[in-house]
Amino acid sequence: MEERYDPKEVEPKWQKYWAERKLYQTRTGTARKKFYCLEMFPYPSGKIHMGHVRNYAIGDVIARYKKMQGYNVLHPMGWDSFGLPAENAAIKHSVHPSKWTYENISYMKTQLNKLGLSYDWGREVTTCSPAYYRWNQWFFVKMFEQGLAYRKSSYVNWCPSCETVLANEQVIDTRCWRCDSVVVQKELFQWFLKITHYAEELLEGCADLKGWPERVVLMQENWIGKSHGVEVDFRVDGTDDSIRIFTTRPDTLYGATFLCISPPHPIAEKLVNDRSALEGITAHYGKTDEKIGLFTGRYCVNPVNDERIPVYIANFVLMEYGTGAIMSVPAHDQRDFEFAKKYGLEIRTVIESAESGQSRKIPLQSAFEDEGVLVSSGPFSGLKSDEAREKIADYIEQKDLGRKVVNYKLRDWGISRQRYWGTPIPVVYCDKCGIVPVPERDLPVILPEDVRVTGKGGSPLLESSSFINTSCPVCGGPARRETDTMDTFFDSSWYFVAYCFDDSKIDPPAAIRNPESPVHYWMPVDQYIGGVEHAVLHLLYSRFFTRVMRDLGIVGSGEPFANLLTQGMVIKDGAKMSKSKGNVVDPDYLIDRYGSDTSRLFSLFAAPPEKDLDWSDKGVEGAYRFLGRIWGIVHKNLSSLKGVDSWCPAEKDLKDISGAAGSLLRKTHQTIKKVTSDIEREYHFNTAIAALMELANELTGHEPAPGKDLQAFKFSVETALLLLSPFTPHIAEELWTAIGNEPSVSEREWPAWDEDLVREEQVELVIQVNGKLRSKLMIPMGTPEEEIKKIALNDTRTMEFVGPKQVRKVIVARGRLVNIVIG
């Protein structure tokens, strides 16, 4: 009677065993080399989805593999638990966000444990707990002290549905990243973090992100968006004022026929007498559908040729980039061109195509934006664009008309959110002392729980008088607390440092310039794994935050993540799995029906980790069948396997076992090599698993004779289980112990291969004639080239193709391929 594979029996048993022995607990500072393996922590939305299963399965394989290789592995997990969905749930179900969040955490934790993930739960972090967010506040105060956190009024992205501000990174295609509502511009006082202070460093650091996917690095570079140009002052005719513009094309300076300034530009009010007209155009600021301008009635003087050119207020000119004003060169900029056409302004060519000296005649159909040769540009005429850019920029600096500058698209990070469920910004407003940060000794500023979340009338904190009313830490007089909370991306910008502290004793100040701190031992993260949707948001914020922590002396380097793996989405029926599309597969159902080993195995086997994974119910069945086959192989031979020691002969001793056992042994060593190198090579788990399936196919047909053959067979079975254990830890553990070994298989050493046993005695020689495959035959490994040529030319099948034609050349490649060139 053969026992059947039943994951429901196997999996809970070993999960309990691992938890009881705290097998995955990590200690800081052992003699072993460290490896910090981290998956992006989840938002506790209720239950995990297949994207989580995939993400955590990938991370778990890496963590377990590294552990078996002898590393001291840190593999933690936690909860990104502040955020809007908790408030929405509170409104919908009249439950407090805190209760909702903690209940979700509790359920999702049992789900993660059911997956058999090797986390050290002793380091769990929960961002909505005061024990965590007090450090958010501490970091904020530190940044405030250094001028890295500041408050200003500005136009911000406002989501009318979430009733809160969004950072630029959170606006996707003019819509809210979370709820998809169209974002509007609104003027508000907001807290900002000076990420632009690190713009250059964040950009330069991109070059060192060797372990990151290239496209993510490129996205970051584009987002930071560095450009070189000049600022030029244009005097307003008849006044002492001047307007400073920014351009990356000083070579077109002689083609400027008007000037445009942004509606919020401080000088706009001075230039325009008609207030309502100015308000009219301001209403169109930030809209991208149409270019609208307002002539101010004023003129500026182009400093290089003293020409008077009209000044416009234009809705498309951004206040936040450059100087908020531009010179308009309609002949060489498409936007200026459209604007000039609309308002009947002069279009003057100053750059001609360098090719074949052809001149471009007015009227142009569109702007000529390419580089070329300058014309009608005074002393600079005849120069090429690139030379002219340098010369004109130099001229402007020499004559003190402006200066060379570098600009970035990156803007400071607005972190104020008009929401309840977040970290209170630790600031009070005092009539006498102004803006006062809450001193360190008074942290944390606790988020009051006795509020009603209704979703109406703004943040519930506005109605909590016990929260708002406080005293000024400086003068002791009455003061009001800031009611905005922090963007939750603040929470996730340093959580990887929080995990480093032993026993959840998070204490960043203790790490400052303390070489004994566990933070210095564990950081940076050696392998980070998560979705590509965070390519700029979370990953850029974390790089910024880590630089701030470096400057505080908490970490040694500014880069938080040495290697990054961005896993693909889980797709079903051609679309990303999502509740709204109704194509989700519930991990609970999957685990209940097939077990977590099967769930893990399928998500690792169906596609390489960085690619999208196409869901297939039948594919899951296949993964389950494979595990059933492994189970069958072991149980069919259980009694004999139990009674012997495993043994692997050296190559020279293969004569002691049968040919069949010998070739199984070779296959085993080839599989060790293949699985190891596939994991090392970009974590290609899918091909690693395919190799294990091949080994299983060989084991299936094998019937070992008692004695040395059986011992060699046991070696193959044990090796298969060791190799399998990072992928499917439960069944590996069960079968490992079933054949008489002590648990835990995950504490064993990763197997090593013997190169002599990897090598086959015979190789297949492939014979081509003029590059076409014509014949195959077996030859001994290591046959000399001359011999191979002879064999090939004497092969009867080959000779049929060669016929009477002359053999011009014979090429031997890799000792197993011959190409005979005839003609």
Place this chain on the structure above:
RNA sequence: GCCGGAGUGGCGGAAUUGGUAGACGCAAGGGACUUAAAAUCCCUCGUCAGAAAUGGCGUACCGGUUCGAGUCCGGUCUCCGGCACCA
């Protein structure tokens, strides 16, 4: 518009420095076992021709380099992702 990435059987995917295209799995078809079904096991499985042996064609398309190209180079098409009035 700008910047990336990808196009391989019915499907997911292999092919590591240019050297046997289609590993492994799924689906499909056939067979064994069974009273029957499920499960399991065995065989076939790019396409065209052929009973078969075998041969022609074949990695989006066109061209090039090479003894040899899925892989390198030039061009075209399609799809996906990111940014987008950034002056």
